[in-house]
Structures are given as structure tokens and as C-alpha cells.
Amino acid sequence: MNTIRAYLRGRGALALLLLIPAALLVLGGCESDATAPQDPTPQLSERDAASQAGLIAMAIVDVGPEIITFSESGKTVYNRSFFGEVSGTVFLDFRLGGPSGPSATWATGTWARLYTGVGEPLVIQPEGIDGSAQLGLDVTGDLNRGAGTAVLNGGGTFSSGTYTAAFTFDDLAVATSGYPDGGTMTFTGGGFVMTVAFNGTSTATVTVQGHGTWTVNLETGAVTPAG
Amino acid sequence: MSKPRGRQAARILAALAILPALAAAPAWADELEDLLEDVTGQYAQAYLAPFTHSFGPNLNSGIFHTAAIPRSRLTIELGIKATATHLVEADQSFQKVIDGVDLSDYDDSVAPGTTGYVVMSGPTVFGDDETPGTVTGYVGGVQVFSQETIEGLVDTRFSPMAVPQASVGGIAGLRATVRWLPELKLGDFGKIKVFGYGLQWSPNIVAPTLPVDVMVGFFNQTVEFGTLIEADASTMFVAASKAFALATVYAGYAMEDSEIDVAYTYSGNGSTVGFTAEGTQESRVTVGATLNVLAKLNLEMGHGDLTTYTAGLMFGF
Numbered sequence: 065m066n067t068i069r070a071y072l073r074g075r076g077a078l079a080l081l082l083l084i085p086a087a088l089l090v091l092g093g094c095e096s097d098a099t100a101p102q103d104p105t106p107q108l109s110e111r112d113a114a115s116q117a118g119l120i121a122m123a124i125v126d127v128g129p130e131i132i133t134f135s136e137s138g139k140t141v142y143n144r145s146f147f148g149e150v151s152g153t154v155f156l157d158f159r160l161g162g163p164s165g166p167s168a169t170w171a172t173g174t175w176a177r178l179y180t181g182v183g184e185p186l187v188i189q190p191e192g193i194d195g196s197a198q199l200g201l202d203v204t205g206d207l208n209r210g211a212g213t214a215v216l217n218g219g220g221t222f223s224s225g226t227y228t229a230a231f232t233f234d235d236l237a238v239a240t241s242g243y244p245d246g247g248t249m250t251f252t253g254g255g256f257v258m259t260v261a262f263n264g265t266s267t268a269t270v271t272v273q274g275h276g277t278w279t280v281n282l283e284t285g286a287v288t289p290a291g
Numbered sequence: 292m293s294k295p296r297g298r299q300a301a302r303i304l305a306a307l308a309i310l311p312a313l314a315a316a317p318a319w320a321d322e323l324e325d326l327l328e329d330v331t332g333q334y335a336q337a338y339l340a341p342f343t344h345s346f347g348p349n350l351n352s353g354i355f356h357t358a359a360i361p362r363s364r365l366t367i368e369l370g371i372k373a374t375a376t377h378l379v380e381a382d383q384s385f386q387k388v389i390d391g392v393d394l395s396d397y398d399d400s401v402a403p404g405t406t407g408y409v410v411m412s413g414p415t416v417f418g419d420d421e422t423p424g425t426v427t428g429y430v431g432g433v434q435v436f437s438q439e440t441i442e443g444l445v446d447t448r449f450s451p452m453a454v455p456q457a458s459v460g461g462i463a464g465l466r467a468t469v470r471w472l473p474e475l476k477l478g479d480f481g482k483i484k485v486f487g488y489g490l491q492w493s494p495n496i497v498a499p500t501l502p503v504d505v506m507v508g509f510f511n512q513t514v515e516f517g518t519l520i521e522a523d524a525s526t527m528f529v530a531a532s533k534a535f536a537l538a539t540v541y542a543g544y545a546m547e548d549s550e551i552d553v554a555y556t557y558s559g560n561g562s563t564v565g566f567t568a569e570g571t572q573e574s575r576v577t578v579g580a581t582l583n584v585l586a587k588l589n590l591e592m593g594h595g596d597l598t599t600y601t602a603g604l605m606f607g608f
Binding site: 119 | 340341376408415432437594597
């Protein structure tokens with residue numbers, strides 16, 4: 065016992081002084097609990113997600129036909145600015161024969177790409193709906209000048225605040241006038257996957273996988289439960 | 292260096308250590324008040340959460356550095372305790388969601404009666420001091436407004452504090468401890484007040500054969516920073532220590548509580564914002580060591596809901 069006491073009074077004290085900070089460092093692994101709120105972003109409802117898809121459908125009705133209606137002389141890379149419910153700028157790249165063909169003018173091109181610039185999405189602000197969303201778009205299509213139609217494929221991204229989604233078009237048939245009379249858009253966002261089917265009328269049908277069916281008004285973007 | 296000159300140098304160092312802490316506090320508090328004036332009370336509560344929850348544990352730290360209290364030999368100590376709560380990385384940012392609200396209450400551009408939810412997110416007071424937060428309103432998954440808010444005050448994972456402390460003991464195994472600053476008026480910011488008091492008693496005077504020094508005690512404190520912050524903290528503790536040649540090791544257990552009142556004027560509508568945040572930490576375990584060479588330098592860690600580190604420099608006999 066006397067030996068232990070002597071040790072503690074001598075070199076032991078120094079050893080303890082070294083050991084204690086080491087112990088503190090080890091105990092430093094004891095992390096504090098978090099104190100700041102970390103609420104999750106609210107999950108979208110089926111209707112909310114369908115509404116987002118509806119806004120994209122409304123926008124493509126507005127912007128998509130530009131690929132076949134555009135006319136402007138003297139360039140091979142064109143852009144068109146939109147104002148109103150869908151605003152922003154899209155770029156058009158016309159080519160002969162396909163994406164690897166030579167550049168062409170709008171009048172001679174048989175294939176075209178319509179896209180938004182990096183970091184410059186279209187902004188959707190529909191009347192009657194308080195809110196806005198951003199749309200990044202990149203679609204291509206074969207052009208039929210005689211019939212005044214084009215068939216679009218491609219897709220893009222949708223964002224509104226912290227919510228983001230992706231979408232793709234499959235054989236979306238657009239014309240110089242009227243609504244797309246064929247083709248679909250697949251929308252993936254908010255935990256839902258849905259298909260928007262176009263039929264040439266002012267409405268399109270939104271089918272949510274594993275859920276219900278909705279009707280989107282292509283003029284306003286508003287969705288309602290299907291009949 | 293002779294012993295008296297060494298002690299004098301140590302005293303000067305202590306004075307130099309306390310002055311920056313006292314000078315920095317009102318500057319930070321002033322800057323904090325300027326930031327808070329740009330946000331609502333709901334935002335401020337979330338933004339300040341790491342501060343309001345660590346303020347009490349910081350105050351309740353470093354109150355003792357030994358459990359030894361002489362039965363009848365006067366001891367006097369004077370010095371400073373510097374404490375910092377180590378925050379988790381998640382506490383540098385926050386996200387708060389308020390559902391089912393009239394969005395026009397948050398943004399004038401929204402038509403009255405528009406019901407939706409608000410997402411407040413961004414850096415906390417100890418988060419990124421260059422990137423502002425946001426308040427965003429949604430209706431049905433579509434953003435209807437977004438406002439930029441405020442940056443963090445200081446980008447750190449340590450919530451710091453420094454307070455002067457003095458104690459007198461050695462009468463019937465009792466030791467009285469105080470933390471006090473004279474009421475300081477600091478320009479536009481207002482006044483700073485610090486006052487705390489407590490008492491410790493050593494059962495060793497009735498049980499002298501105990502193998503270690505043992506002590507029980509309590510401490511109450513009030514701190515005011517102008518009209519912005521008023522905080523109260525109290526703790527009751529039991530501690531044991533063992534002295535060696537140059538050092539004392541100690542450990543303790545404490546039960547504690549705290550609350551902090553925050554008040555400021557929201558510049559958005561000129562209204563007065565006020566809220567009270569209760570400290571979440573109710574108990575802690577403390578371990579530490581005190582090196583006794585010329586002065587008493589102690590290092591300790593307290594762990595409860597939060598982990599605090601304390602360094603103290605005390606002079607006296």
C-alpha cells in the first residue's frame with residue numbers, strides 16, 4: 065500500500081496527468097445530441113405530384129410546337145424567348161437527316177433539337193395558380209415540313225423549391241396548331257411514377273402507377289380526378 | 292523567474308485572457324440582434340436552437356475543480372472559466388416545416404386565405420456565415436413564394452462562453468462561489484449583467500476517513516445581454532476528487548436546468564418578438580483534472596445531452 069501511495073505521489077501523478085487528457089479525448093467520442101430542428105420536407109400527395117406533371121404538360125403544349133413553327137432567317141442556331149405563363153428562352157438546332165447530320169437552317173432542317181440553356185430553365189407561372197416552377201427541357205424530333213408536324217422524344221427536369229422531378233417524352237406528336245395528338249410523357253417525382261397521355265384535345269389523362277387517374281387541363285395545368 | 296514575479300505574470304495573463312472574451316460578447320450579441328431583426332420568431336427559435344440549448348449547459352459548467360474543502364482553513368480563489376459546448380454537425384443547419392397556415396401571413400404577395408405549408412431552412416446561428424437561409428411557401432407541391440433570410444453568425448461547432456469566478460471557503464467545510472460582473476453599459480447594445488452564486492459543502496468534515504474528498508453543492512446564475520437575452524441556469528451536484536502531488540483529478544454528477552428568454556423587434560412589421568427556450572439537458576457527468584502549479588489550471592468534460600469542455604484558470608490560496 066505504501067508503495068502505491070509513493071507511486072501516486074511521484075511519477076504516478078505525472079502519468080495520471082497524461083492519462084486524463086487522453087481519457088477526455090476518448091470520451092470526446094460522446095457526441096452531443098442534435099438540438100436544431102430537422103423536419104423532413106413534406107411528402108407530396110398523389111394530387112400534388114399530378115399537379116406538377118400537369119404543369120409540365122401545359123408547358124410543352126406552349127413550347128413544343130416551336131420546333132416546327134419556328135422561322136427566322138440567317139442563322140443555324142436559333143433561340144426563342146417566351147413571355148407569359150411560360151417564360152424564358154429555348155434554343156433550336158436544326159440539322160439535315162438527324163442529330164449527326166450537317167447543320168441546317170430552320171427552313172431546310174429535317175431534324176431539330178429544342179433545349180434550354182444550362183442554368184436557364186423555363187419558368188412556369190400559370191394564371192389562377194399561385195406558384196412557380198422551373199423546367200429544364202431537351203427534346204429532339206424529326207420534322208415533317210409538308211404536314212407541319214414533328215414527333216418529339218427526350219425529356220428534362222422539373223423543380224419547384226425543394227421538389228424535383230424528371231420526365232421523358234415518347235413520340236409526342238406536335239403540330240403547327242392544336243394540341244399534341246399522340247404520345248406520352250412519363251413523370252417521376254414525389255415518390256410517384258405517372259404517365260400523361262395526349263390525345264389531340266385540350267385535356268390529357270394522367271395515370272399514376274398504383275394509384276388513380278387524373279385529367280389535366282392543358283390550358284391551365286390544373287388537374288382534377290378523372291371521371 | 293522569482294515566485295512573486297511569476298505570480299504577477301500569471302495574473303496579467305489572466306487579465307489578458309478575460310478581456311477579449313468580455314469585448315467579443317457584446318459585439319456578437321449586437322450582430323446577432325441585427326440578424327434576428329430580419330426574421331420572425333418561428334424562424335429565430337429554430338435558428339437559435341443550438342445556442343439556446345447550449346447556453347444553460349455552458350453556464351452550469353466549470354463550477355468546481357476539486358471536491359476538497361478545508362474544515363477550517365480559509366481559501367480564496369479568483370479567475371476565469373471558459374466553456375464550449377461541442378455541437379454535432381447537424382446543428383449547423385436546420386429545417387422547420389409549418390403546415391396548414393395562411394401563406395399571406397408570411398408573404399404579402401400571396402392572396403389572403405391561401406393555405407399551404409412553409410419550409411424554413413438554412414444555417415443556424417453557428418452555421419455558414421456567408422450563405423443565407425430561406426423561407427419558402429408551398430401549395431400542393433408548387434412553390435408560391437421564397438424569401439432569402441439570414442446567414443449564420445459564426446461558423447463553428449463550438450458554442451463558447453467565458454465567465455469570471457471567485458470562491459471563498461474553508462469554514463465548517465463550506466465554500467461559497469460567485470460569478471459576477473459589474474453592470475457594464477456597452478454603447479448602443481445596452482447592458483451586460485452576470486451574476487451567479489452557490490454553496491458547496493464537504494461531508495469529509497463529518498467522515499474524515501473517506502478515501503477521497505467528497506462535496507455536494509448548488510449554483511444559480513442569471514445572465515443578461517441588453518434586452519436581447521436573459522438566461523437563468525441552476526445546478527445541484529455531487530463530486531469527488533483525489534489530490535496528487537501536482538494535480539487533482541475529479542468527477543461529479545449534476546442535475547440541472549436552464550431557460551433563456553429572447554426578445555427583439557422584427558423589422559418586417561415592427562412587432563416585438565419574444566420567446567422562451569427551455570434547456571433540454573437535465574443531468575450530466577463531469578470528469579476533469581486540475582494542475583496546481585502557481586495557479587490552478589483545470590480541464591474538464593461534462594457529458595449529458597450535450598458535451599461541454601471547460602478550461603479554468605484560478606489564482607489564490
